[in-house]
Amino acid sequence: xxxxxxxxxxxxxxxxxxxxxxxxxxxxxxxxxxxxxxxxxxxxxxxxxxxxxxxxxxxxxxxxx
Numbered sequence: 001x002x003x004x005x006x007x008x009x010x011x012x013x014x015x016x017x018x019x020x021x022x023x024x025x026x027x028x029x030x031x032x033x034x035x036x037x038x039x040x041x042x043x044x045x046x047x048x049x050x051x052x053x054x055x056x057x058x059x060x061x062x063x064x065x
Contacts, residue, residue: 017034024033032040042048 020031021034024031040047041051
């Protein structure tokens, strides 16, 4: 994968994340905020472990290559 394509993908991911945060704020609670989603992902130890392992997998496959 070329460097330019990788940067375009990361910019699209960042834009999507910002869009979701803005949408959550503008709608007044109809959609979950990023803070709420992260809280739900890490509410219990098994969920925290799964989130951690998932982040490790993403990091290995996207950043380590």
